[in-house]
Amino acid sequence: MYNNVESDEALLEAVKNGDCESFNPLIERYKLALYKVMYRMVLNRDDAEDLVEEAFIKAYRSIKKFDTSRPFYTWVRRIAVNNAINFLKKERRKMIQPLEFVEKRLSDDRQDPVAMTEQKMLRERINRAMALLPEEFRTIISLKVEEDLSYDEISRALKIPKGTVMSRLARARQKLRQILKEMEVH
Numbered sequence: 001m002y003n004n005v006e007s008d009e010a011l012l013e014a015v016k017n018g019d020c021e022s023f024n025p026l027i028e029r030y031k032l033a034l035y036k037v038m039y040r041m042v043l044n045r046d047d048a049e050d051l052v053e054e055a056f057i058k059a060y061r062s063i064k065k066f067d068t069s070r071p072f073y074t075w076v077r078r079i080a081v082n083n084a085i086n087f088l089k090k091e092r093r094k095m096i097q098p099l100e101f102v103e104k105r106l107s108d109d110r111q112d113p114v115a116m117t118e119q120k121m122l123r124e125r126i127n128r129a130m131a132l133l134p135e136e137f138r139t140i141i142s143l144k145v146e147e148d149l150s151y152d153e154i155s156r157a158l159k160i161p162k163g164t165v166m167s168r169l170a171r172a173r174q175k176l177r178q179i180l181k182e183m184e185v186h
Contacts, residue, residue: 008072015063023063027056030073033147034080040142041084043131051087055080077147081139081157088135129179137172144169 006014006025014022031052038048059066059076066075130138143149143157151169155162 009068012063012066012068012072015060016068020060023056023060026072026076030076031056033073034077036146037077037142038080038084040130040146041081041135041139042088043138047087051080051083054083058083074153078157081143085139085158088139125180125183126176129176129183132179133172133175136168137175140165140168141172141176 006022008026008029011022011026034052034055035048038051039045042048042051055076058079059072066072130141133141139158140154143154149157151162151165154165154169158165160168
């Protein structure tokens, strides 16, 4: 049996010492955050779930090489993002499923029902607009907005220069604004 309040470092050391059950709390801690990133990148629930699972499998298989003094989530997210980029390059999915995941933050009972409905409608509109963006734009916006990564962190995660991150993010935001305006007209 494992303790879900142990630090990442303690759990990782236990896994390195042969206690494979100690990896389960790490999965539980980070699977939702990874899923959000993967969904924003691939826009398909099943594919996002598969990519999260694949990232954890790869992380587990490479755990002996991992430096436990570094943040585990950053490492497993990088594995997941690389998997998603490779997946998108291979698949080039044209069919996009609507986002059905609603964040728990909106479930505050004290919030005005009208405001909640408006917020949900806005989120759905943004998700539809995101689905129309090219994959490189979706990826970069997702890492910046959903994950709140710095330009340097995005640069390292995508293995592109910081200047490219900045210009791609600016173009992505401009394209997203354009799509949202066009959606208002229709």
